[in-house]
């Protein structure tokens with residue numbers, strides 16, 4: 001195949017991908033419009049499960065957006081060349097995913113047309129309000145960082161910018177964890193381990209996303225990843241996966257032993273129906289054990305295996321978030337300690353039912369679509385392909 | 390007809406302007422009506438669970454009527470007050486009580502609200518300013534008492550004194566529309582005593598001479614989940 | 629946005645005033661009408677801001693004042709359909725359609741007069 005043919009094929013494929021992305025985004029926007037018109041009655045959310053599928057997608061995107069920057073940080077802050085070559089791609093991915101996640105969060109609001117109110121009326125005690133700053137700050141910092149890397153004259157500043165991004169994203173993911181950690185009244189949340197847990201999760205999920213995108217780009221250009229670099233990255237991913245398992249274990253153990261929330265833990269881990277299944281099969285087996293096997297087993301660990309492992313980590317992260325966010329709300333609040341609720345019209349003492357509806361899922365995937373679209377176009381327009389000498 | 394309307398209207402505007410014209414209205418504290426809510430007052434309730442009858446939901450009905458709520462009980466329907474029946478796990482004793490926004494002194498719903506829509510008035514009433522609420526539902530996540538409802542569907546025919554709307558969050562207001570017009574009793578408390586029970590006592594916790602303060606001094610009462618330190622304005626007797 | 633809207637409305641009204649001839653100016657059903665809480669010309673230009681200020685005072689401080697939306701509706705609901713909305717001659721809708729400014733109020737607020745007698749009877753009881 002000559003260069004001309006390849007060029008033509010490339011363009012065709014590019015437009016196909018863009019078209020695909022646009023379709024998904026359009027579906028998401030349509031779903032959001034539908035939700036706005038009819039109200040949240042067309043979602044599975046209720047007065048007990050107040051955050052649903054859109055939040056699973058949005059939190060995945062936002063947490064990963066911070067974690068994906070890890071690659072850039074290792075490059076800039078610690079001066080490792082192979083990571084430096086990947087820093088621009090990691091910056092682009094971060095902005096893309098942040099944009100996707102924030103759009104989903106915004107469109108899920110009961111009054112999305114009032115986001116301007118959120119920007120003009122800030123309650124300084126609200127973690128949510130802090131996050132508005134943290135997110136927009138991150139976009140700004142990463143944009144500057146990208147600029148210092150891509151513009152030759154700015155190169156000397158790149159290390160400083162990298163450092164700022166590095167610090168900022170720590171605070172940002174802490175902020176995301178705090179959204180839940182401050183909810184003292186809910187058994188699933190209100191736990192100081194949540195911010196560090198979210199930080200380590202962001203490392204794992206972000207790196208997994210990075211590996212997937214990088215594989216796709218190398219595949220597109222019919223290139224193979226330098227084996228030494230593959231080994232480094234996959235080992236890093238393995239360590240992050242182990243780190244997440246460790247913190248998730250601590251989170252559940254503190255709930256059981258210290259907070260004495262055994263009823264809740266029993267629900268989430270043993271007899272809560274879909275939630276234990278998703279936790280053990282989805283997060284633990286498919287999302288953690290299998291990827292570790294693919295990475296570390298002596299016969300495995302090729303680029304393909306690592307790609308598969310990364311995809312599984314992403315699937316596992318969705319299972320985890322579903323259990324954490326929705327399972328966490330489905331379990332009733334403990335309002336009357338020492339009493340059992342015999343009857344209530346408002347679901348006190350009862351496990352809430354939740355089944356995600358199509359519009360809210362489409363809204364969530366629309367967020368993924370936005371991230372995908374920005375990445376695809378960005379990669380095509382500018383030179384983001386990691387090159388190793 | 391127009392004559393009656395006109396008269397009522399005049400009374401209405403006089404009421405709103407804070408002038409007492411009709412003799413009947415002097416019964417109410419019109420001097421306070423139309424004064425800004427002040428921290429000399431902290432509204433609260435004492436619920437005497439021994440007076441609350443199992444199966445009676447007059448308070449709920451009264452609230453729905455007063456505030457124009459649909460009165461449905463699905464998981465997406467708005468409920469500002471609900472009846473809960475409890476059984477003591479150890480002794481098996483059954484208790485019945487009304488449950489609603491506890492009008493916390495340190496309300497978590499206010500701390501977390503990104504826009505400041507969820508706020509506490511000077512007189513301790515916790516409200517949502519629906520002009521500012523963006524419908525993020527973070528306050529519902531934060532409330533330890535599951536007191537809030539999200540309006541899941543478009544509404545029609547709201548009551549003029551109780552504006553409500555789709556996509557915003559709401560909860561018990563202590564019938565703020567009555568209080569601001571000088572009538573210091575909530576619809577639920579009124580209905581409860583009308584039904585011959587005396588389970589809900591509403592009053593000013595900051596006034597040592599109010600009935601509620603005096604009673605609180607006499608009887609043993611608890612706040613729900615007092616361990617959380619949010620200092621609810623509702624006290625429960627017999628729990 | 630809101631500021632922009634009120635500027636536009638003000639402009640639209642001024643233009644209509646300048647044009648003098650009432651071409652296309654909606655013929656409004658002012659309902660019961662009577663003595664407005666302020667000069668009608670002033671109200672035409674400033675009711676948006678006044679309502680906004682009033683809403684803060686009412687919601688946050690609990691003072692139901694002169695410029696409350698309930699007052700507007702009580703006087704200006706059409707006697708035909710008992711509302712300030714409905715047709716392009718109804719008080720609020722008519723002018724806002726003419727000025728092409730969207731009204732948000734009545735998604736939450738009632739467009740019908742307070743059943744004053746009822747509320748007050750309840751209060752006076």
Ligand code: SF4
Pocket residue numbers: 489490491492493496497498499515531532533534535536537560619
């Ligand atoms: S009970 Fe809930 S809604 Fe009411 S003030 Fe307390 S935290 Fe806020």
Ligand code: SF4
Pocket residue numbers: 501502503504505506507517521522523524525526527528529557558
């Ligand atoms: S739903 Fe409304 S009141 Fe509740 S936290 Fe969000 S903006 Fe504030």
